[in-house]
Amino acid sequence: MKKMLAWVVKEYGKPEDLVFDRIPVPSLEQGGPNPVDTLVKVEAAALNFADEIAIAGRYQDRIEPPFVPGNELAGTVVETSAGSRFQPGDRVACQVRSGAFAEYCAVASDRLMAIGDIDARAAAALPVSYTTAHVALFQKGNLTAGQTVLIHAASGGLGVAATQLARSAGARIIATAGSEEKRRFAIENGADHVIDYRKPDWYKEVKSLSPNGVDIVVDPVGGATSEQSLRLLAWQGKLLICGFASGEIPALKANYMLVKSASVHGVYWSFDRDPDEIRAIQQELVELCAAGGIRPLIRDVYPMGEVVAAMKALRSRETVGKVVLSW
CATH class of the missing domain: 3.40.50.720 (NAD(P)-binding Rossmann-like Domain)
Incomplete structure (x- = not known):
């Protein structure tokens, strides 16, 4: 079984309680209304205040441990199952319920935004x-x-x-x-x-x-x-x-x-509740970014292995723009 590095919430707590572990690469699905049909190699993941709340078990959409935190990523498609909208090699970004702070993340292709040549660190700021x-x-x-x-x-x-x-x-x-x-x-x-x-x-x-x-x-x-x-x-x-x-x-x-x-x-949006509207908004954002109409401010970039330090900097208001984790 192929394995990957990932940050794991073993039990609710503080960012310092996260475990940098080697776990199985998530598997893909076939069939069903929204199958997890696309495996993305994560190049960059963005931080949000909600990440720390989720780790503590206090987020409104509570996830039971163990789980990989992180809900904003960009990277490259490496594997697909039947029905995926993408092919290996396509560059994408998306918002996920969890799983971004890992080497790989399995996603339903309906949630993915095609980003073309946009830098992964900038693209990771778009979905949320x-x-x-x-x-x-x-x-x-x-x-x-x-x-x-x-x-x-x-x-x-x-x-x-x-x-x-x-x-x-x-x-x-x-x-x-x-x-x-x-x-x-x-x-x-x-x-x-x-x-x-x-x-x-x-x-x-x-x-x-x-x-x-x-x-x-x-x-x-x-x-x-x-x-x-x-x-x-x-x-x-x-x-x-x-x-x-x-x-x-x-x-x-x-x-x-x-x-x-x-x-x-x-202001709380849900891809699952309004997929067509959110997909249209995100496509517009990708086009604006590619044309230079919007410019994600990425000053604070941390190695993925330093997620605890990155969260501490975000919490203490030391950061400017979007905080990004990069492999």
Whole structure:
């Protein structure tokens, strides 16, 4: 039986509890409505805050141990079974429920995006961060040219993606970021204004830049940031909840929604629920990336064997853009 190196969650815990093990290469299936019919040799896998939550057993889509974590990858097809949409040698990327932090990952071909000559490290950033940003801005936010968008954590993976997509749509962008380096990245990435969110009165700067409020807030932070953002919305504005990187679930006051006719939207997409829509979005993202319309920011690349260090850096806000693991 052929084996591979992979990070394994033997039991729920911290990233430090992961085991770098040699396990069997996953096998393919034939038949059924969505067979796992394509084996991908992983070249790069991207990190998400959700990975650490899954390892701890606290993710909403809970996976029982043992399992290989990681849900965003890019690589090359090496084997297929009957019915696969791809052939060995094709370069692909995808979002998976688990399995990205390994040498090989078995995937249902319907989930795969053909990436052509796009660098694997850049392609690995598309399936989750850019898809989430697209769903947030256009499906939930109905963004149109000329609107003002407030993007929190603008130098993170989702923030970078949201800024680039909002810029391509002709929006005015107010971004928040912590360090001077991250604020500089946000400006270089297309933000019109950048605010230091560590200042206790950061929201006053937003008000001065947009006295009538902002049309859309992209918020992957949660906690007090979400609560204050709700107050910053314009008439019929939209607060898009994309995650809780702060670790705090916000307590949002309905009276602010009422008096501004504002709305709060949870941004959570599922390939299994909306395969045609998600596939169309991801194909659009691949084409935009190939044409240079979007540019995944990949500064922090770690060897696959250093996944614990990579997660620690992501958790401590030391990273900029998407954090990628590479073989």
